[in-house]
Amino acid sequence: MSEEGKPKIIEECKAKFEKRIQKATTAEDIEKLRIKYLGRKGEIRSLFGHIQEIPPEKRGEFGSHINELKTYMEQKIQSVSDQLENFSLDATTEKPYCDLTLPGVPFVMGHQHPISQIIDDLLDIFRSMNFDVVSGYEIEDTFHNFDALNIHQWHPSRNPQDTFYVDPEHILRTQTSAVQIRAMENGTLPLRIVSMGRCYRRDASDATHYPVFHQIEGLVIDKNVNFCDLSGILTEMMTGVFGTRVEVRFLPSYFPFVEPGAETFISCPFCGGKGCNVCGKAGEIELGGSGMVHPQVLRNVNIDPSIYRGFAFGWGIERIAMMKYQIDDIRLFYDNNIDFLEQF
Amino acid sequence: MIISYGYLQDILKKECPSVEELTKKFPEIGFEVENIFLPENNTVFTVKVIEKTDIPSTEHLLHATISDGVQTHQIVTSWKELRVGGVYLWAPPGTTIGGITLTSKDFQNVQSEGMLLSYVEVSLDNTVVSNQERLGPMELPPDTPIGKNFFDLFWLSFPTFDLKIPYNRPDCYSMEGLLREVTAAFDIHFPATDRRSIHHIYPPFKEVQIKRSVRNISFKGLKVLDSERCPIYLGALLGDVKIDASPFEIRRRLMAFRVRPVNNVVDCANIIMFYYQQPLHTFDLDRLMGHHIEVRTPLAPESFDALDGKTYTLTENDLVIADEVRPIAIAGVMGSSDSEIMDSTKNIFLECAYFQPKTISRTSARLHLVSDASSRYARGVDYGQLEDVMKITVNLMSSVCGGTIAGEFFTHRTTIQPPPDIDLSLQEFSDVTGIDISKFQASSILKKLEIPFENTLRDGLRIHPPSFRVDLHESVDIIEELLRFTGYHNIQPSKPMYQVEYKPEKPWIKMNRLIRQQMGALGFFEAMTDSFAKDEEVALLYPSDTPGLVQVENPLRKDQSYLTPNRILALLDIAKKNISKKNTNLRLYEIGNHYLQGENLYLDWLITGDTQCQTWCHEPRTMDFYFAKGIKENSVLMRYHIPFTTKPSENHNVFDPCQALDVIVEDSTIGTYGAVHPKLLQYFGIHQPVFFSCMQLNPIMKYLVRHGHYRPISAAQDVLRDIAFLVDRDIPAGQLVKTIQETAGYCIKKTIIFDLYQGKNIDTTKKSIAIRMMFNFGQNKTSEEIQEIMDDIVQSLHNVYNIEIRE
Numbered sequence A: 001m002s003e004e005g006k007p008k009i010i011e012e013c014k015a016k017f018e019k020r021i022q023k024a025t026t027a028e029d030i031e032k033l034r035i036k037y038l039g040r041k042g043e044i045r046s047l048f049g050h051i052q053e054i055p056p057e058k059r060g061e062f063g064s065h066i067n068e069l070k071t072y073m074e075q076k077i078q079s080v081s082d083q084l085e086n087f088s089l090d091a092t093t094e095k096p097y098c099d100l101t102l103p104g105v106p107f108v109m110g111h112q113h114p115i116s117q118i119i120d121d122l123l124d125i126f127r128s129m130n131f132d133v134v135s136g137y138e139i140e141d142t143f144h145n146f147d148a149l150n151i152h153q154w155h156p157s158r159n160p161q162d163t164f165y166v167d168p169e170h171i172l173r174t175q176t177s178a179v180q181i182r183a184m185e186n187g188t189l190p191l192r193i194v195s196m197g198r199c200y201r202r203d204a205s206d207a208t209h210y211p212v213f214h215q216i217e218g219l220v221i222d223k224n225v226n227f228c229d230l231s232g233i234l235t236e237m238m239t240g241v242f243g244t245r246v247e248v249r250f251l252p253s254y255f256p257f258v259e260p261g262a263e264t265f266i267s268c269p270f271c272g273g274k275g276c277n278v279c280g281k282a283g284e285i286e287l288g289g290s291g292m293v294h295p296q297v298l299r300n301v302n303i304d305p306s307i308y309r310g311f312a313f314g315w316g317i318e319r320i321a322m323m324k325y326q327i328d329d330i331r332l333f334y335d336n337n338i339d340f341l342e343q344f
Numbered sequence B: 001m002i003i004s005y006g007y008l009q010d011i012l013k014k015e016c017p018s019v020e021e022l023t024k025k026f027p028e029i030g031f032e033v034e035n036i037f038l039p040e041n042n043t044v045f046t047v048k049v050i051e052k053t054d055i056p057s058t059e060h061l062l063h064a065t066i067s068d069g070v071q072t073h074q075i076v077t078s079w080k081e082l083r084v085g086g087v088y089l090w091a092p093p094g095t096t097i098g099g100i101t102l103t104s105k106d107f108q109n110v111q112s113e114g115m116l117l118s119y120v121e122v123s124l125d126n127t128v129v130s131n132q133e134r135l136g137p138m139e140l141p142p143d144t145p146i147g148k149n150f151f152d153l154f155w156l157s158f159p160t161f162d163l164k165i166p167y168n169r170p171d172c173y174s175m176e177g178l179l180r181e182v183t184a185a186f187d188i189h190f191p192a193t194d195r196r197s198i199h200h201i202y203p204p205f206k207e208v209q210i211k212r213s214v215r216n217i218s219f220k221g222l223k224v225l226d227s228e229r230c231p232i233y234l235g236a237l238l239g240d241v242k243i244d245a246s247p248f249e250i251r252r253r254l255m256a257f258r259v260r261p262v263n264n265v266v267d268c269a270n271i272i273m274f275y276y277q278q279p280l281h282t283f284d285l286d287r288l289m290g291h292h293i294e295v296r297t298p299l300a301p302e303s304f305d306a307l308d309g310k311t312y313t314l315t316e317n318d319l320v321i322a323d324e325v326r327p328i329a330i331a332g333v334m335g336s337s338d339s340e341i342m343d344s345t346k347n348i349f350l351e352c353a354y355f356q357p358k359t360i361s362r363t364s365a366r367l368h369l370v371s372d373a374s375s376r377y378a379r380g381v382d383y384g385q386l387e388d389v390m391k392i393t394v395n396l397m398s399s400v401c402g403g404t405i406a407g408e409f410f411t412h413r414t415t416i417q418p419p420p421d422i423d424l425s426l427q428e429f430s431d432v433t434g435i436d437i438s439k440f441q442a443s444s445i446l447k448k449l450e451i452p453f454e455n456t457l458r459d460g461l462r463i464h465p466p467s468f469r470v471d472l473h474e475s476v477d478i479i480e481e482l483l484r485f486t487g488y489h490n491i492q493p494s495k496p497m498y499q500v501e502y503k504p505e506k507p508w509i510k511m512n513r514l515i516r517q518q519m520g521a522l523g524f525f526e527a528m529t530d531s532f533a534k535d536e537e538v539a540l541l542y543p544s545d546t547p548g549l550v551q552v553e554n555p556l557r558k559d560q561s562y563l564t565p566n567r568i569l570a571l572l573d574i575a576k577k578n579i580s581k582k583n584t585n586l587r588l589y590e591i592g593n594h595y596l597q598g599e600n601l602y603l604d605w606l607i608t609g610d611t612q613c614q615t616w617c618h619e620p621r622t623m624d625f626y627f628a629k630g631i632k633e634n635s636v637l638m639r640y641h642i643p644f645t646t647k648p649s650e651n652h653n654v655f656d657p658c659q660a661l662d663v664i665v666e667d668s669t670i671g672t673y674g675a676v677h678p679k680l681l682q683y684f685g686i687h688q689p690v691f692f693s694c695m696q697l698n699p700i701m702k703y704l705v706r707h708g709h710y711r712p713i714s715a716a717q718d719v720l721r722d723i724a725f726l727v728d729r730d731i732p733a734g735q736l737v738k739t740i741q742e743t744a745g746y747c748i749k750k751t752i753i754f755d756l757y758q759g760k761n762i763d764t765t766k767k768s769i770a771i772r773m774m775f776n777f778g779q780n781k782t783s784e785e786i787q788e789i790m791d792d793i794v795q796s797l798h799n800v801y802n803i804e805i806r807e
Ligand SMILES: [Zn+2]
Pocket: A268, A269, A270, A271, A272, A273, A274, A275, A276, A277, A278, A279, A280, A281, A283, A284
């Protein structure tokens, strides 16, 4: 018996195995080694033959030493054989033919409608500028859609030729401003909000008109805001949408709910103002109305215009999308042809 | 508003800015240039017919001698209506008309040199020619200079601007108002007295020509019965007018404003309106009944035959001008056909009034009747200039139409409260605009715009809004004026000020975002549809007495009056269109409102066709109910751990009765999914199965934003066991699974039904079902312990369903 308590005969067997396996260089060598030690008539088996020579009280221990050695040899042979195999895979040149140009399984990934992608972009932009997003109903009462916005009772835009009526007091909203009016009624000041959503105008559909469209409107009410701040916000917003720095320009225009009111333009993001097909050689693109909130609108929602001022803007999202993707027919958005939707 | 550059130049002479300068300046001061009509650069001449003779051998040709003032020419023409002494348009040989170059032609030994032209041949719009001229040659007033190029003479060789006038600037619905803006913008000294001179509308005017008569006509006067709606009404009588075509100077101004000539009286009234903004109306005095004109509200519903040939019903909200018997005009909107000026008219009653803008806009909107007059009255005309305009008008008419002014004007006038003064501080200007202005700058802009003010405030000005500026009510209105003339280009972007405050994403936005992401990952494309539904299609799904259907009063198409109660209608329509384009495998979704008992936000989706197209390594699999069920349950519902149950749906109009389930969350049905009813598919012409799901989003919103708790992961091994058995075929698989789960309790992780068989070798009342179970006990168990649980499961299944285990 050795000092470690392992029988000498087992130690010797292990030592010889170590020497031999170091010399093994081929799969054949390994296989011979496996048969010699682990085979039916192998060394391990013959070690068990010695068990009669051991006193009965030590036979259990002897057996477990042999099993330990067996496990060790199995693992060693396996690992050396794995190494040899890897080596030989690298070395051989013959492989089964695999046509890597065959297409993979055509998983279909869907995605959002181009309009809702632009909406998401806008949501990101306005969240980054710390705006709240507000929503509302599409069936709106005439007070919130018109009266509160300083659109008097006989203004042409209230005409049933231009606006869908559900009943004399309710319409399909023509803008999301109604949502902002509600926010002003309910909200605490100051206010920085955007609203987006489906709006309706009674336009027969053609390449540039559709009875349904999406609008984004922004509103800031605070003690100390001015027209230049509006310009700043719009510059950041449109730079975000087109991913290239644009300049905002205003021309005077009339909207009942803003004063001073403006028609808003950006320098063409495609040509930088030189003139191209997208901007119709104008070098700039018209986006829609904006301006300083009319004091009467503030009074309509019980905000004191001598303390608070505001600015607002409201543009069609389809128009932005048409510019961004150079789409020339608004109806494509609502045809939902897969060949169209796939492209975005 | 149409502004002819030639006319503008005629007024401003050398001071007139160039076309390019105006094109740039108009939008900068708030007048969008909607269109620029380019000039005609052809040359055709004004000529007078001196003589005409029929050509005997022909039935319809005649021979005319024309003079261009220097020479005479011979032409052959078929226009029998040619008048000797009349002035016409002549294109000499060599002129190209409509792509054809004219030559001298020989008609039966008569040389025809060139031709006389109709309005079409000189490319005139048919709205600027008289009814006669529409059918025959273009006939110009007899005093038109001859031998001149027509296009130069009538200012048509210049561009014409079509300007969009802001709704709140009725003063600029006039040449005079725009002249004020243009001269202010270009710093041209052109005082109001010059601008308003009658010579700009009728250069030959001479004061001495005016004839006045004191002759008393039987007409007695004016009764204004509603002073609120008609605060000011001026009337004048003109006797012995001679109705004729207008002279040259009036005709070319009509052409400049793009107005159709009618007769000299009406033309004069129109010119005055386009130049001075004030609408006028003329009545044939001899066709009025009684001796008074009344301005009153209609007596109950009163019917009225208007000039446009239509009959309108007037109500107590309107205002009429009436004689003692019947209305002769809808005040401020349109006159009647039986009081209008005719060729035989001798004496006229002239109206120059101020009507309450609200009344006119209400009537005009209600009757869908918009006239040049109503669009001005509705916005508010300048009541301060009525007497002035009345004087100019009678002078003009007397000069042009030869009448005599009979007696004094009839006047009804109530005091119109002048608008209150506006105090503007320069600080407020910079507070609102973000740019500074000096008192000097502000004063000089207001002076140019003829807005009176006092320099009595320390930091600002006190403004007295003039009667022609109905848009000036408070300080921002003045701020806009100052900004308009200092220039909007001075607005430069400031760096946005960020509020440092965390604002969480709104739950509904988050929900929208998460759902859209999931649907995309599941291979769905997002659709967007309008919200209207065809009446016929709605009727397929809902009986017309269904409560809560929402209808639009004024749909674009009569047969499409509903707001969609279910977006399946639109989605099926899209599916059909895509299928017809060979896109037969579809997964589409939309987030939008269903309109039934108000508006409710839904997630709707539709699938049809194969789950994937066939490829070299894939057999296609047709989508079926269970595919739909997998999408439905595994996406939003299970992804967000929303506790739900299902039950067979009763919605048999939309869904196949055998293959549809309602989804129930918190005891209410929030949606339904399943196979679309074959009849509905047939209606849409779709010949492949379609599966549809609709689900309300508001009830599930709270689940999407909830933060779940972490459940510790067991260190013990998962254990798989399969079980296969025969059971009565009517016993639902769901119940079997439920029993297994109840028996095994917490330790069962998953059950998969991996085989289901009915048919050969099995009793026809039975089915064979094989279920794989995955357990995790939280600790390792021996095979004997596991076997005990399996035995329990088998025992339960046996007790409840009398199953027969298969080996
Ligand atoms: Zn461009």
